[in-house]
Amino acid sequence: MVRRVAILGGGTGGTVLANDLTDRLAAEIDAGDVEVTLINDDPDHVYKPVWLYVPFGQREPADGRRPLRELVDSRIDLAIDRVTEIDTDEKKLALRDAPGSLTYDYLVVATGSTLAPAEVPGLVEGAHDYYSESGALAFREELLSMTEGHLVLSVVGTPHMCPAAPLEFVFMADDWFRERGLREDVEITYTYPINRVHGNANIAEWARPLMDERDIDVETFFNAESVDPEAGTIASMEGTELDYDLLVGIPPHRGVDVVDEAGLGDRGWVDVDKRTLEAEAADGVYAIGDAATTGVPKAGSVAHYQAGVVARRIASEVRDRPATATYDGKTLCFIETGMDSASFVEFDYENPPSPAPASEKLHWSKLAYNESYWLTARGLL
Amino acid sequence: MEYRYKTTSVAIGSSNVLMTDIDIEPTDTVDARGAACPGPLMDLIGRVRSASPGDVVLLLSDNDQSLTDVSEWIDETDNDLLAVDETGDEYGFYVEVA
Numbered sequence: 001m002v003r004r005v006a007i008l009g010g011g012t013g014g015t016v017l018a019n020d021l022t023d024r025l026a027a028e029i030d031a032g033d034v035e036v037t038l039i040n041d042d043p044d045h046v047y048k049p050v051w052l053y054v055p056f057g058q059r060e061p062a063d064g065r066r067p068l069r070e071l072v073d074s075r076i077d078l079a080i081d082r083v084t085e086i087d088t089d090e091k092k093l094a095l096r097d098a099p100g101s102l103t104y105d106y107l108v109v110a111t112g113s114t115l116a117p118a119e120v121p122g123l124v125e126g127a128h129d130y131y132s133e134s135g136a137l138a139f140r141e142e143l144l145s146m147t148e149g150h151l152v153l154s155v156v157g158t159p160h161m162c163p164a165a166p167l168e169f170v171f172m173a174d175d176w177f178r179e180r181g182l183r184e185d186v187e188i189t190y191t192y193p194i195n196r197v198h199g200n201a202n203i204a205e206w207a208r209p210l211m212d213e214r215d216i217d218v219e220t221f222f223n224a225e226s227v228d229p230e231a232g233t234i235a236s237m238e239g240t241e242l243d244y245d246l247l248v249g250i251p252p253h254r255g256v257d258v259v260d261e262a263g264l265g266d267r268g269w270v271d272v273d274k275r276t277l278e279a280e281a282a283d284g285v286y287a288i289g290d291a292a293t294t295g296v297p298k299a300g301s302v303a304h305y306q307a308g309v310v311a312r313r314i315a316s317e318v319r320d321r322p323a324t325a326t327y328d329g330k331t332l333c334f335i336e337t338g339m340d341s342a343s344f345v346e347f348d349y350e351n352p353p354s355p356a357p358a359s360e361k362l363h364w365s366k367l368a369y370n371e372s373y374w375l376t377a378r379g380l381l
Numbered sequence: 382m383e384y385r386y387k388t389t390s391v392a393i394g395s396s397n398v399l400m401t402d403i404d405i406e407p408t409d410t411v412d413a414r415g416a417a418c419p420g421p422l423m424d425l426i427g428r429v430r431s432a433s434p435g436d437v438v439l440l441l442s443d444n445d446q447s448l449t450d451v452s453e454w455i456d457e458t459d460n461d462l463l464a465v466d467e468t469g470d471e472y473g474f475y476v477e478v479a
Contacts, residue, residue, distance in 0.1 A: 158423045193426060194419045195453050201418070221457040223426055237430070238457040274415070295417035
């Protein structure tokens with residue numbers, strides 16, 4: 001009997017998983033005993049960390065795109081389509097374009113994050129972002145010509161992709177304006193929803209003194225409630241109002257609706273066992289990366305490591321062996337602290353992060369990894 | 382901000398909250414057990430955003446950090462923390478929306 005594995009989403013998690021699993025099960029696939037289908041609604045694979053550099057004119061969105069077909073093993077059935085329904089009882093999927101249904105024995109939800117700026121009045125009209133290609137390009141138009149005024153970065157929604165990126169942006173902006181002799185004319189303010197500058201207490205404790213040293217103003221307990229683009233103001237639930245000349249908003253995030261409709265979770269995030277990554281509400285279903293509610297950051301390294309765990313678990317199950325691989329919460333993250341320096345953190349469920357001293361070497365390590373990422377996507381690194 | 386702090390007054394089951402000596406009927410319950418900080422507080426804030434004045438949101442958390450996160454956030458707002466229940470390592474925060 002053929003065992004069918006369906007992977008929803010061709011981002012970091014889905015692509016690494018598809019390649020890893022196909023490598024492990026190559027013999028079974030070649031024998032016709034296993035089929036792996038990767039479903040993505042874009043023919044390209046998109047590497048989102050490139051977007052941080054776009055507003056500064058250092059990278060182009062095209063640098064983060066490559067055809068998915070070139071990245072995945074030829075044994076993988078690649079479907080450029082979109083899942084419109086998940087039936088976890090019958091173990092079948094409905095697709096937007098393909099007729100009929102696709103049955104599965106194992107389903108992996110790797111559908112990632114989407115942006116939901118419309119949840120906050122005025123955010124769409126008043127704020128820029130670098131969490132999308134179009135957002136980063138529009139933001140670049142404004143940032144490159146900014147020579148004075150008040151630049152406000154507001155973390156509006158959490159959880160959001162790449163939790164370090166808001167800190168990175170204000171550190172980079174500070175350095176970028178400083179190098180060009182404009183910093184005294186540009187005020188920078190960073191807002192965060194809770195009582196510190198980052199969700200993780202250790203990273204917050206490390207970052208706050210750097211922000212103070214560099215005259216980056218901070219507003220904590222700032223949960224943006226509305227933006228008034230005409231007046232150039234952003235107001236919080238806590239009663240604080242800030243004037244801005246250029247606003248960067250990290251918008252609320254959601255997963256995809258089919259997750260909720262299938263009863264797998266809320267807001268498109270799948271409730272999972274944080275170690276086995278099995279969905280709590282259905283058998284034979286896993287979730288990885290941004291789509292999985294494990295409590296760890298929505299970051300590429302997390303998706304990468306979780307993909308390896310699920311590949312090992314499914315390979316074991318296909319071979320009728322007990323699945324023993326588990327995810328330990330491992331997360332790696334480079335954190336830019338300027339235009340030519342960066343820090344680095346590594347942590348897991350048991351061990352909190354301890355940011356490394358910022359250095360030029362770590363900055364170049366980050367840029368080098370961004371180039372070699374394509375080997376990760378192909379399952380080689 | 383004043384609130385009543387009680388211990389072992391509520392048994393938090395997998396799907397039901399069994400009231401004992403706290404007589405507050407929440408309008409909505411946010412189950413953030415298992416979430417790392419600041420997840421529980423952010424889940425609470427998200428639910429308060431969409432709630433109506435007078436609603437009572439019950440936040441369930443098993444993270445100690447929530448004890449300070451939630452009360453400090455409440456102090457920044459006009460919302461009221463009506464009560465905090467503790468059962469073993471789990472907490473229930475009753476928040477009345479302003």
